[in-house]
Amino acid sequence: MSVALDITLCALVLGVGWATVAGHGVFRAVIFFITYGLLLAIVWARLGAYDVALAEAAISAGLTGVLLLAAHGRLRRLNASQEVPLHLNLPAAVVAVGIAAGLGWAWFALPAPTAPDLSQALPQSGVGNPVTAVLLNFRAWDTLLESVILLAALLGLWMLARDHAWDKPLGLPYHARPGGVLASFGRVLPPIGLIFGVYLVWAGADTTGGAFQGGTVLAAVCLVTIMAGVLHAPRVEQAAWRAALVLGPGVFVLSGIAGAVFAQGFLALPPALAKPAIVTIEAALTVSIAVTLVLLVIGPPDEGEQDA
Amino acid sequence: MADLATYLLTGLGLVFFIAGTVGLVRFPDQFSRLHALTKGDNLGLGFIALGVAFQAESWAQLAMLALIWVLALLAAGTVAQLVARAALTEQDKP
Numbered sequence: 308m309s310v311a312l313d314i315t316l317c318a319l320v321l322g323v324g325w326a327t328v329a330g331h332g333v334f335r336a337v338i339f340f341i342t343y344g345l346l347l348a349i350v351w352a353r354l355g356a357y358d359v360a361l362a363e364a365a366i367s368a369g370l371t372g373v374l375l376l377a378a379h380g381r382l383r384r385l386n387a388s389q390e391v392p393l394h395l396n397l398p399a400a401v402v403a404v405g406i407a408a409g410l411g412w413a414w415f416a417l418p419a420p421t422a423p424d425l426s427q428a429l430p431q432s433g434v435g436n437p438v439t440a441v442l443l444n445f446r447a448w449d450t451l452l453e454s455v456i457l458l459a460a461l462l463g464l465w466m467l468a469r470d471h472a473w474d475k476p477l478g479l480p481y482h483a484r485p486g487g488v489l490a491s492f493g494r495v496l497p498p499i500g501l502i503f504g505v506y507l508v509w510a511g512a513d514t515t516g517g518a519f520q521g522g523t524v525l526a527a528v529c530l531v532t533i534m535a536g537v538l539h540a541p542r543v544e545q546a547a548w549r550a551a552l553v554l555g556p557g558v559f560v561l562s563g564i565a566g567a568v569f570a571q572g573f574l575a576l577p578p579a580l581a582k583p584a585i586v587t588i589e590a591a592l593t594v595s596i597a598v599t600l601v602l603l604v605i606g607p608p609d610e611g612e613q614d615a
Numbered sequence: 616m617a618d619l620a621t622y623l624l625t626g627l628g629l630v631f632f633i634a635g636t637v638g639l640v641r642f643p644d645q646f647s648r649l650h651a652l653t654k655g656d657n658l659g660l661g662f663i664a665l666g667v668a669f670q671a672e673s674w675a676q677l678a679m680l681a682l683i684w685v686l687a688l689l690a691a692g693t694v695a696q697l698v699a700r701a702a703l704t705e706q707d708k709p
Contacts, residue, residue, distance in 0.1 A: 488696040
C-alpha cells in the first residue's frame with residue numbers, strides 16, 4: 308500500500324516537474340512550480356525529513372511562489388510577452404545534461420560517505436534536534452553565510468530602484484477595500500500566524516522547526532498584513548527595519564568572535580553555554596530572515612506611477 | 616468501530632474531493648468552477664479531518680485537527696472571494 312503511494316508520488320513529482328519546464332505560458336509554469344514544491348514537501352515528509360519538508364513547503368512552495376506570482380504580475384503590467392519560447396535552447400540543454408550526467412556518475416563512483424555518529428556528539432551541542440545541532444553548532448559556517456547571502460540578495464534587489472524613488476515606500480502600493488474580505492483576513496490571521504511562527508522557532512531546539520521555517524511563517528504573516536493594507540510598507544531609510552535586517556548576521560558574527568576569543572575557535576560553542584547561545588542566535592536570525600524575506604517579496608522602492 | 620467510522624468518513628471526504636475536481640474541470644464559467652472547488656474541498660477536508668479524528672489519541676490532537684480545518688476554511692473562503700472579485704473586474708473591463 309505505501310509502495311503504491313510512493314510510486315504515485317514519484318510519478319506526480321516527475322510529471323509536475325515536466326509540466327513546469329515544458330509549459331506554454333509563464334502563469335502555468337508558476338502554478339505548476341508551486342504544486343511541485345508542495346508535492347516535494349510531501350515526499351520529504353514521507354522520507355521522515357520533517358524539517359526539510361517544512362522548509363520546502365514554506366520557502367520553496369509558499370514564498371518563492373508569491374515571488375514568482377508578483378514577478379508575473381509585473382510582467383503583465385508591462386505588457387511583456389507571456390509566451391515561453393518552445394524551441395530547444397541547445398547550449399543550456401547540453402550544460403544541464405552534462406551536470407546531470409556528472410552528478411549521476413558521482414553518485415555511483417564515489418564511496419558512500421560514512422556520516423559521523425551524531426548520537427554521541429548531540430549531547431554536547433546543547434539542543435535535542437539533530438538538524439538544529441548541525442545548522443547552528445557543528446556546521447554554523449554554512450548557516451552564517453546563508454544569512455549573509457539573504458542580505459546580499461536584498462541589497463542586489465534594492466540596487467534596481469530608481470534614484471528618485473529611493474525615499475518612497477518599498478514595493479508597489481497595495482489596495483484592499485476597507486472592511487473587505489482581504490482586510491479582515493489581514494486582521495484574523497496574524498495572531499495565529501505569530502504564535503505558530505514563534506512556536507516553530509522555540510520548538511526547533513528539540514523537535515521539528517527552526518529559524519528558517521519560523522521566519523518564513525512570520526514573513527508570510529507580515530506580507531498578508533501589508534497586502535491587506537493593515538500595515539504600511541516600510542521605507543529604506545527607516546532605521547528600525549535596517550537594524551532588523553542585520554540583527555541576525557550581526558549576533559551570529561559576534562558570537563563567532565566570542566567563540567574565537569573565549570573558546571576553541573571561531574563559531575565554537577562551549578557545551579555549557581551552547582543552548583542559550585543557540586536560542587539567542589536563532590531568535591535574532593528569525594527576525595532578520597523574516598524581515599529580509601518580506602522586503603524581498605514586496606520589492607525595491609517604487610512610486611508605482613509608470614504602471615498605472 | 617472507530618476504524619469503520621474512519622473508513623466511512625474519509626471515504627466520504629474523498630467523494631467530495633472528486634466531485635469538486637470534476638466540477639473544476641467540467642463547469643462552464645469561473646464562478647461555478649470556484650464554487651465547486653471551494654465547497655467540495657472544504658467539505659472533503661472536513662470529513663477527512665473528522666474521520667482521522669477517530670484515530671486521535673489525545674484531546675490535543677483533536678484540537679489540532681479542528682484548527683487545521685478551520686484555517687483551511689478561512690484561507691479557501693478568502694481566496695475564493697478574491698479570485699471571484701478579480702474575475703468580476705476582469706469581466707467588466709472590456
